[in-house]
Amino acid sequence: MEDQISKRNKETRIMKEDIEKNDLSKDDKRNKIKRRGGMKKYQRWIIILISLSISIFFVIPYIKTFTFGFNGKMEEGKRLHHWIGRGYKYQRVEDPILNEDHDKAKGVLLSVVFPHELNKFIRTMQTMEDSFNVNFNYDWLILSNETFHQRDLTTLRGLASGKIQFGLIPEDEIRYPTNTDKKKMEKNMEKFVDKKVPFAKSMEMRQKNRYFSKFFYKHALLQPYDYFWRVDPDAVILCKIDYDVFRFMKDNNKTFGFISGSHTYAEVVDGLWNVTSKFMNNHPQLINKNNLIKFVKNDKDEFNRCQFLTNWEIASFKMFRNDKYEAYSAYLESLQGFFNELWPDNMVHTLFASIYLDREELYHFKNMGFDYNPFRICPIENEILARERCGCFATDDFTWHRLSCIPQYYELMGLTKKAPVSHNNYG
Numbered sequence: 001m002e003d004q005i006s007k008r009n010k011e012t013r014i015m016k017e018d019i020e021k022n023d024l025s026k027d028d029k030r031n032k033i034k035r036r037g038g039m040k041k042y043q044r045w046i047i048i049l050i051s052l053s054i055s056i057f058f059v060i061p062y063i064k065t066f067t068f069g070f071n072g073k074m075e076e077g078k079r080l081h082h083w084i085g086r087g088y089k090y091q092r093v094e095d096p097i098l099n100e101d102h103d104k105a106k107g108v109l110l111s112v113v114f115p116h117e118l119n120k121f122i123r124t125m126q127t128m129e130d131s132f133n134v135n136f137n138y139d140w141l142i143l144s145n146e147t148f149h150q151r152d153l154t155t156l157r158g159l160a161s162g163k164i165q166f167g168l169i170p171e172d173e174i175r176y177p178t179n180t181d182k183k184k185m186e187k188n189m190e191k192f193v194d195k196k197v198p199f200a201k202s203m204e205m206r207q208k209n210r211y212f213s214k215f216f217y218k219h220a221l222l223q224p225y226d227y228f229w230r231v232d233p234d235a236v237i238l239c240k241i242d243y244d245v246f247r248f249m250k251d252n253n254k255t256f257g258f259i260s261g262s263h264t265y266a267e268v269v270d271g272l273w274n275v276t277s278k279f280m281n282n283h284p285q286l287i288n289k290n291n292l293i294k295f296v297k298n299d300k301d302e303f304n305r306c307q308f309l310t311n312w313e314i315a316s317f318k319m320f321r322n323d324k325y326e327a328y329s330a331y332l333e334s335l336q337g338f339f340n341e342l343w344p345d346n347m348v349h350t351l352f353a354s355i356y357l358d359r360e361e362l363y364h365f366k367n368m369g370f371d372y373n374p375f376r377i378c379p380i381e382n383e384i385l386a387r388e389r390c391g392c393f394a395t396d397d398f399t400w401h402r403l404s405c406i407p408q409y410y411e412l413m414g415l416t417k418k419a420p421v422s423h424n425n426y427g
């Protein structure tokens with residue numbers, strides 16, 4: 001009996017010891033696990049820290065857009081963006097020469113919008129903001145012949161990432177001039193309809209043509225600015241533009257920038273060419289020695305009806321605010337061709353730029369997408385289409401089409417032309 005008891009006690013002791021031992025080893029294990037767990041956490045933190053710093057680097061330019069983009073106080077955000085931007089954004093530009101300091105130029109986005117065009121214009125403005133201006137916050141100036149409804153003003157203000165101003169066009173600059181020869185105008189209108197000239201009978205087109213030839217640069221609200229980018233209702237920007245085009249114009253001493261050029265209707269430009277030739281002959285001293293007159297001539301030295309599109313135009317006001325332009329536009333106005341005929345401001349600007357500017361002051365903007373019926377401009381290289389996130393197909397590009405005048409410009413400037421891709425449109 002005693003033996004049995006003492007045996008059991010012994011067993012119990014042993015069991016107890018065993019359990020304690022086991023417990024100890026469990027603790028030990030737990031400790032080990034804890035220690036190993038500590039190692040894991042430490043590594044995880046390093047990984048989290050590294051990925052955070054990487055993502056912050058990429059996210060900052062966009063944070064800036066939201067933090068600073070819409071409240072008008074741009075300084076901090078702009079500097080931050082440009083500081084980061086220098087690393088990877090600007091290196092994309094193919095003809096760079098951007099200065100070290102990234103101050104903005106005195107540029108303005110300029111639109112002339114009749115009230116009934118507001119619905120088209122709001123889309124245009126949105127694409128312009130999203131593709132370009134949201135990163136640069138240039139001012140807008142919207143001119144019209146009438147004041148807009150308060151509700152529409154609020155919507156437009158909401159879209160602008162920079163300052164936005166609305167201006168009235170003085171009535172005598174935009175309305176039908178009272179001295180127009182109405183009979184002559186109506187006779188020409190019928191003739192243009194027969195010849196299927198677009199906007200043959202449009203008074204609004206005539207009003208805008210005259211305004212953009214003779215008056216726009218004199219508007220009081222445009223006086224603080226050195227450069228403008230004309231943004232027409234109906235135009236759509238198709239690619240991202242990730243550099244400051246106004247600074248580009250300024251840093252490279254460019255005066256007139258264009259994206260497209262085409263042959264146009266004889267009926268509306270031949271008369272304009274005739275009177276311009278006369279003006280040139282009467283004032284030969286005004287002609288620039290390094291001009292690009294050949295852009296508007298063919299092999300036989302005849303007028304070829306080539307014009308740069310001004311529905312997309314980035315130019316310096318220097319081109320217009322001078323005695324030469326004043327003399328030329330006053331002469332055109334005296335002949336009343338804007339209403340009697342249908343002289344386009346496209347051609348007025350083209351003729352002035354090719355005759356009176358140094359050819360080096362002109363610039364063709366590449367790698368940008370632009371839609372203005374019936375023309376669509378689209379980069380033709382796949383890597384540019386992807387890089388600039390273009391919403392267009394290379395096969396729709398008009399730039400290198402045989403009816404385009406851009407190849408002739410490249411030839412005259414000794415630049416390398418590109419072969420057209422196969423075309424869906426334009427015949």
Ligand SMILES: *[C@@H]1O[C@H](CO)[C@@H](O)[C@H](O)[C@H]1NC(C)=O
Pocket residue numbers: 114115145146204
């Ligand atoms: C402004 O232009 C539109 C379109 O041509 C016209 O219908 C309207 O009457 C003009 N408004 C004024 C005040 O002249």
Ligand SMILES: *[C@@H]1O[C@H](CO)[C@@H](O)[C@H](O)[C@H]1NC(C)=O
Pocket residue numbers: 097251252253
């Ligand atoms: C632009 O013109 C200025 C002043 O004439 C000159 O100093 C500068 O080198 C020119 N820049 C370019 C890129 O031609």
Ligand SMILES: *[C@@H]1O[C@H](CO)[C@@H](O)[C@H](O)[C@H]1NC(C)=O
Pocket residue numbers: 270271272274
């Ligand atoms: C332009 O001048 C040419 C040659 O002098 C003439 O044949 C033509 O009729 C003129 N065109 C217009 C529209 O005035």
